[in-house]
Amino acid sequence: MLRAGRLGGACALRLLLAAHTVAAFEPISVGIAIGAASALTGYLSYTDLYCRFAECCREEQPLNASALKQELEEKLFGQHLATEVILKALTGFKNNKNPKKPLTLSLHGWAGTGKNFVSQIVAENLHRKGLKSNFVHLFVSTLHFPHEQQIKLYQDQLQSWIRGNVSACASSLFIFDEMDKLHPGVIDAIKPFLDYYEQIDGVSYRKAIFIFLSNAGGDLITKTALDFWRAGRKREDIQLKDLEPVLSVGVFNNKHSGLWHSGLIDRNLIDYFIPFLPLEYRHVKMCVRAEMKARGSAVDEDIVTSVADEMTFFPKDEKIYSDKGCKTVQSRLDFH
Numbered sequence: 001m002l003r004a005g006r007l008g009g010a011c012a013l014r015l016l017l018a019a020h021t022v023a024a025f026e027p028i029s030v031g032i033a034i035g036a037a038s039a040l041t042g043y044l045s046y047t048d049l050y051c052r053f054a055e056c057c058r059e060e061q062p063l064n065a066s067a068l069k070q071e072l073e074e075k076l077f078g079q080h081l082a083t084e085v086i087l088k089a090l091t092g093f094k095n096n097k098n099p100k101k102p103l104t105l106s107l108h109g110w111a112g113t114g115k116n117f118v119s120q121i122v123a124e125n126l127h128r129k130g131l132k133s134n135f136v137h138l139f140v141s142t143l144h145f146p147h148e149q150q151i152k153l154y155q156d157q158l159q160s161w162i163r164g165n166v167s168a169c170a171s172s173l174f175i176f177d178e179m180d181k182l183h184p185g186v187i188d189a190i191k192p193f194l195d196y197y198e199q200i201d202g203v204s205y206r207k208a209i210f211i212f213l214s215n216a217g218g219d220l221i222t223k224t225a226l227d228f229w230r231a232g233r234k235r236e237d238i239q240l241k242d243l244e245p246v247l248s249v250g251v252f253n254n255k256h257s258g259l260w261h262s263g264l265i266d267r268n269l270i271d272y273f274i275p276f277l278p279l280e281y282r283h284v285k286m287c288v289r290a291e292m293k294a295r296g297s298a299v300d301e302d303i304v305t306s307v308a309d310e311m312t313f314f315p316k317d318e319k320i321y322s323d324k325g326c327k328t329v330q331s332r333l334d335f336h
Contacts, residue, residue, distance in 0.1 A: 057169035063094035068125045078283035102208040108217035109276025112325020115213045135169040141178040155189035170207040179214035182258025194269040216257040220250045221275045243275040278321035284308045287326035303336045
């Protein structure tokens with residue numbers, strides 16, 4: 001029986017490899033080959049077998065909350081609020097079999113505080129290929145929407161793009177970077193997709209996730225963090241309620257924000273405004289250590305201190321927070 005099983009498995013493997021080779025030429029032949037392999041093995045469905053070679057949209061795949069929690073806690077430094085809110089928001093949303101609207105998160109803070117890094121972690125925990133997934137879509141304002149005179153065109157393209165991709169995969173993830181550089185009005189084109197509609201033209205958007213990344217509001221976040229520090233309170237004592245209300249109002253009234261006077265805020269369609277706090281000297285050192293480990297190097301504390309000391313800090317008198325967060329750690333480490 002063992003020998004027969006091995007022969008059957010080998011035969012199935014040859015068929016699968018053959019199917020993979022001709023995938024770009026004959027889809028029908030691929031289906032036949034996969035079907036034959038499935039019949040031979042007797043325990044793999046057509047879909048399961050196909051998804052071993054091509055990325056599939058797993059709409060009902062549960063979120064591994066423990067893995068996400070561990071990754072955020074181990075890799076994201078100095079951001080207790082972001083870690084807590086993102087974990088709870090994603091876990092609650094993915095566990096809800098019938099959400100009433102898409103999950104919409106707006107991440108705010110100075111450059112280098114971890115916003116892009118978090119979006120990458122989220123993408124990897126939702127879809128196997130992360131940012132390279134066919135179901136994860138990244139928009140960069142200065143690249144995809146550069147011209148102010150073409151706002152109407154961008155709005156039409158954006159609606160068409162989102163409609164098409166959600167039709168293909170209901171659990172698609174959309175990330176909008178540099179929201180502070182987006183021309184006001186562009187993002188309002190997606191307002192219908194974020195609202196409490198069961199369907200729009202036969203398509204449901206309720207299982208999609210939208211994430212906005214913005215430097216806007218960084219000054220408000222820093223002011224709150226400084227107030228806590230000057231009062232002798234720990235940064236870990238800062239709660240979401242201390243920042244979210246002032247952040248949403250500040251971004252709404254910021255003329256240099258893509259969310260300026262946006263219907264997304266006015267209609268309360270953004271579920272969470274998540275602040276990323278400015279990073280302190282100790283957090284920069286954590287980033288240096290993490291980068292050294294990622295390169296396969298032994299952690300040298302002298303180099304860690306040297307790189308951290310090369311960074312500049314503000315305010316001018318106290319010099320508490322890194323003005324670039326951890327953004328230049330990689331390039332600076334190259335010189336050591």
